[in-house]
Amino acid sequence: MPPKPRNLKSLADLKDVQRSLAQQREREAAEAIARAAAEKKRAAEQDLFARAIGATQPLRRKAAVHLAPEPPAPVPVQQQLDEQRVLRESLSDEFDVTTLLDADDAMSFRRPGVNTDVTRKLRAGEWTIQRQIDLHGMRTDEAREALGAFIREAYKQGLRCVRVVHGKGLGSPGRQPVLKAKVQRWLIQKNETLAFVQAKPAEGGAGALVVLLAPSRR
Structure with missing residues (x-):
């Protein structure tokens, strides 16, 4: 920040103030140059990375469908009962041999x-x-x-x-x-x-x- 104004009592005081302002301007200029250089370096690094990997685009998420587990095969109870019934009916105790x-x-x-x-x-x-x-x-x-x-x-x-x-x-x-x-x-x-x-x-x-x-x- 610029020094607070003070009552100038002599030519020497005026020169001190001018010298302080000049030093401050130099510091601000140097800081500006440093910031510009850092920004330029960051931009150059990003450009180098982009050129190295080529064009990019976001990955598309594949649609996922959650399937219910396949139910177990039904037990052929009725078929078994039918086979037993046929078996009983097909072998008669009354058959004449x-x-x-x-x-x-x-x-x-x-x-x-x-x-x-x-x-x-x-x-x-x-x-x-x-x-x-x-x-x-x-x-x-x-x-x-x-x-x-x-x-x-x-x-x-x-x-x-x-x-x-x-x-x-x-x-x-x-x-x-x-x-x-x-x-x-x-x-x-x-x-x-x-x-x-x-x-x-x-x-x-x-x-x-x-x-x-x-x-x-x-």
């Missing part, structure tokens, strides 16, 4: 058109038993559904020879084989069954059947 069974010593079955040599080979053990199911202790409904599912799955997997254990009925009322006749009926009604024979004594005897399945179409 007396005319289809071969009344030999071991009681066997072969579908019409199947050669008698098939049952002979089954009885002789020429087919390897690949899987078995044991229906011992099951109620009729449980045994029917278990057998149907077992035969269906074995057929899908391409198995040809299986064993079905139904028991000899020694623990049943009257010691009668309750499941034996029923299993025979159910097997005959399954299209996958080509033939069956009573198992050999070492494989279950009168308490089991060896079943030959049709070739799978898979």
Whole structure:
């Protein structure tokens, strides 16, 4: 700031004031020059950066859509119930098999058109038993559904020879084989069954059947 005016009493005082004003003007000029130089340097640096990276433009934000997670696949409960219902209806306990069974010593079955040599080979053990199911202790409904599912799955997997254990009925009322006749009926009604024979004594005897399945179409 310029010095406060004072009463000038001599020529020397006037010269002091002039000298102070001159010094102040020099300082202000120097500060102005320094500010101009700094601004020029800042502008030059910005220009250098712009020339180095080229033209720029703001990045566009991509539109984001928040998707709800995909719901889990529905459980085909109705389909399962339908399959069980069809299974129960397709295997009847009233089906008459007396005319289809071969009344030999071991009681066997072969579908019409199947050669008698098939049952002979089954009885002789020429087919390897690949899987078995044991229906011992099951109620009729449980045994029917278990057998149907077992035969269906074995057929899908391409198995040809299986064993079905139904028991000899020694623990049943009257010691009668309750499941034996029923299993025979159910097997005959399954299209996958080509033939069956009573198992050999070492494989279950009168308490089991060896079943030959049709070739799978898979």
